[in-house]
Amino acid sequence: xxLLEVNNLKTYFYTLRGVVRAVDGISFHIDEGMAFxxxxxxxxxxxxxxxxxxGLIKDPGKIVDGEIVFEGEDLLKKTKEELNQIRWKKIxxxxxxxxxxxxxxxxxxxxxVEAILYHxxxxxxxxxxxxxxxxxxxxxxxxxxxxxxxxFSGGMKQRAMIAMALSCNPKxxxxxxxxTALDVIVQKxxxxxxxxxxxxxxxxxxxxxHDLSVIAQMxxxxxxxxxxxxxxxxxxxxxxxxxxxxxxxxxxxxFPNILNPGKKPESIPGQPxxxxxxxxxxxxxxxxxxxTDKCRxxxxxxVNIGNKHFVACHLIGG
Amino acid sequence: MNLVSTxxxxxxxxxxxxxxxxxxxxxxxxxxxxxxxxxxxIGLIGLGMLLFFVAVALTAPLISPYDPWQRxxxxxxxxxxxxxxxxTDDMGRDILSQIIWGTRISLxxxxxxxxxxxxxxxxxxxxxxxxxxxxxxxxxxxxxxxxILPTIPLMIVIAAYLGQSIWNLALVxxxxxxxxxxxxxxxxxxxxxxxxxxxAARSIGAGHIxxxxxxxxxxxxxxxxxxxxxxxxxxxxxxxxxxxxxLGDPTHQxxxxxxxxxxxxxxxxxxxxxxxxxxxxxxxxxxxxLTFIGYALDEIINPxxxxx
Numbered sequence: 001x002x003l004l005e006v007n008n009l010k011t012y013f014y015t016l017r018g019v020v021r022a023v024d025g026i027s028f029h030i031d032e033g034m035a036f037x038x039x040x041x042x043x044x045x046x047x048x049x050x051x052x053x054x055g056l057i058k059d060p061g062k063i064v065d066g067e068i069v070f071e072g073e074d075l076l077k078k079t080k081e082e083l084n085q086i087r088w089k090k091i092x093x094x095x096x097x098x099x100x101x102x103x104x105x106x107x108x109x110x111x112x113v114e115a116i117l118y119h120x121x122x123x124x125x126x127x128x129x130x131x132x133x134x135x136x137x138x139x140x141x142x143x144x145x146x147x148x149x150x151x152f153s154g155g156m157k158q159r160a161m162i163a164m165a166l167s168c169n170p171k172x173x174x175x176x177x178x179x180t181a182l183d184v185i186v187q188k189x190x191x192x193x194x195x196x197x198x199x200x201x202x203x204x205x206x207x208x209x210h211d212l213s214v215i216a217q218m219x220x221x222x223x224x225x226x227x228x229x230x231x232x233x234x235x236x237x238x239x240x241x242x243x244x245x246x247x248x249x250x251x252x253x254x255f256p257n258i259l260n261p262g263k264k265p266e267s268i269p270g271q272p273x274x275x276x277x278x279x280x281x282x283x284x285x286x287x288x289x290x291x292t293d294k295c296r297x298x299x300x301x302x303v304n305i306g307n308k309h310f311v312a313c314h315l316i317g318g
Numbered sequence: 319m320n321l322v323s324t325x326x327x328x329x330x331x332x333x334x335x336x337x338x339x340x341x342x343x344x345x346x347x348x349x350x351x352x353x354x355x356x357x358x359x360i361g362l363i364g365l366g367m368l369l370f371f372v373a374v375a376l377t378a379p380l381i382s383p384y385d386p387w388q389r390x391x392x393x394x395x396x397x398x399x400x401x402x403x404x405x406t407d408d409m410g411r412d413i414l415s416q417i418i419w420g421t422r423i424s425l426x427x428x429x430x431x432x433x434x435x436x437x438x439x440x441x442x443x444x445x446x447x448x449x450x451x452x453x454x455x456x457x458x459x460x461x462x463x464x465x466i467l468p469t470i471p472l473m474i475v476i477a478a479y480l481g482q483s484i485w486n487l488a489l490v491x492x493x494x495x496x497x498x499x500x501x502x503x504x505x506x507x508x509x510x511x512x513x514x515x516x517x518a519a520r521s522i523g524a525g526h527i528x529x530x531x532x533x534x535x536x537x538x539x540x541x542x543x544x545x546x547x548x549x550x551x552x553x554x555x556x557x558x559x560x561x562x563x564x565l566g567d568p569t570h571q572x573x574x575x576x577x578x579x580x581x582x583x584x585x586x587x588x589x590x591x592x593x594x595x596x597x598x599x600x601x602x603x604x605x606x607x608l609t610f611i612g613y614a615l616d617e618i619i620n621p622x623x624x625x626x
Contacts, residue, residue: 054521056517056521088521093518095514095517100514100515101515101517102515103515103536103537104515105536106533106536114524115522118523
């Protein structure tokens with residue numbers, strides 16, 4: 001059974017300039033102990049998906065359709081209190097830009113303690129001990145719990161954020177761009193740590209990133225998002241080896257290939273479309289070198305092309 | 319070096335209660351604050367001047383040579399002399415004693431008025447900025463209305479309506495001076511509530527009040543601090559102005575009231591400069607000292623202003 005199943009999720013933002021269809025009917029699932037990667041360029045709805053799952057969509061945003069099934073229960077039908085019980089205890093989140101996810105005026109330890117005390121009925125001293133243990137687990141000296149966030153380095157803050165995300169033993173951790181703004185070496189340390197913790201604690205991870213190399217390194221299955229929709233969804237190996245959708249191909253080609261150093265990375269021409277007025281038909285057609293008349297008119301749906309590899313493109317499969 | 323660090327570790331590993339620990343933290347930050355403050359000459363001068371006036375206010379019964387209300391301590395309208403260093407008024411009351419006792423009232427009204435203005439301003443600003451929408455529109459509408467009304471006439475009207483007492487004076491000054499604080503706090507809150515740590519707190523399960531009090535307020539406080547000190551100057555001057563116009567509390571002698579009596583009893587016409595100049599100088603000095611302190615605080619809080 002999958003731990004989390006997202007079906008036809010639609011999250012729209014009702015702004016003065018029109019309805020922004022940030023997430024427009026996406027479906028995926030995450031199995032227990034597995035890592036799922038959500039990739040795509042900035043503004044394609046990755047973070048909105050994460051916030052929808054956490055139930056943190058704020059006005060003027062609204063989840064208009066779909067279901068988010070976690071352990072067999074639809075999170076969208078839960079009350080605020082019930083959601084508070086699930087949040088952090090079962091699903092927690094590593095926020096984008098951990099640099100700012102700690103309040104500068106409170107000590108790091110106190111902030112982890114706050115998270116623990118909201119969900120567990122233990123004394124402050126016990127919670128503090130637990131916070132120190134968590135920090136130790138992510139490789140930070142426990143005595144540093146008494147430090148303020150500005151006394152931490154970027155990588156340490158990120159690791160402390162991971163410690164905070166794990167503070168209530170969640171089953172699923174959503175990591176929203178966990179390594180952006182970190183240099184490559186620290187990035188590797190953080191990813192290795194997450195991998196190790198995933199194995200040790202049998203976590204499921206949903207990893208959001210625009211960095212395909214990060215996703216390739218971490219994930220079992222991958223979805224590529226474009227303009228609020230999933231365009232390709234498969235297990236990591238087949239997606240990176242044989243990308244089908246022109247957009248996925250473009251994304252993968254726009255990265256330098258370490259095995260083929262002579263080849264220059266290619267860019268995808270054009271701009272991501274406006275999500276208020278997305279192009280009709282396939283949303284990628286204005287930028288797609290292979291676009292046909294059909295692509296301009298008919299919206300493609302995800303089709304299984306075998307081996308659980310799904311693609312939404314008229315040129316492939318059907 | 320090694321010895322020091324092991325000692326530090328030892329000291330830190332000793333278990334202390336959370337309350338004592340917080341106290342220790344507070345002590346540490348005050349020490350660090352003082353270290354920064356000390357570097358500002360202007361701040362030290364201001365602090366010295368203010369402390370002098372505070373000391374005068376606190377020790378008024380001990381240092382004032384006469385009872386400020388007692389008549390015929392000397393010849394009426396007599397200039398500075400040995401018995402009366404600052405002369406006497408129309409009824410022969412000692413002006414130095416009046417100034418000393420007046421320090422109390424002027425400072426008290428100034429403190430209370432600026433603190434309450436800050437309290438109202440912070441509350442309104444944070445609620446307005448945090449919740450937004452209709453609440454924001456209503457509160458900011460109110461703020462704007464008070465902001466555009468001319469303050470002096472408004473204060474006169476409210477003061478005349480409420481009646482004469484020092485508490486009403488403080489209240490009147492607070493009522494007209496909170497809007498600018500509310501504006502500053504609102505703008506800060508607007509940007510703070512979008513910070514990742516507020517989102518994180520929300521996802522952990524913190525409620526609105528918890529987020530406002532524990533996550534946003536501490537980040538707003540430093541900005542308010544300098545603002546409050548500078549506001550005190552305005553409050554003390556407003557108090558003097560209102561009292562001079564006859565809206566002060568006749569049972570208390572503030573610096574403004576001394577000027578008021580001097581005006582009504584002919585001090586100005588008789589050229590009794592000692593009666594008029596001293597309260598003015600005192601008001602100016604306190605104003606200058608608070609402004610100096612405000613500048614020094616501003617420099618600490620806004621490191622870009624800091625000169626190295």
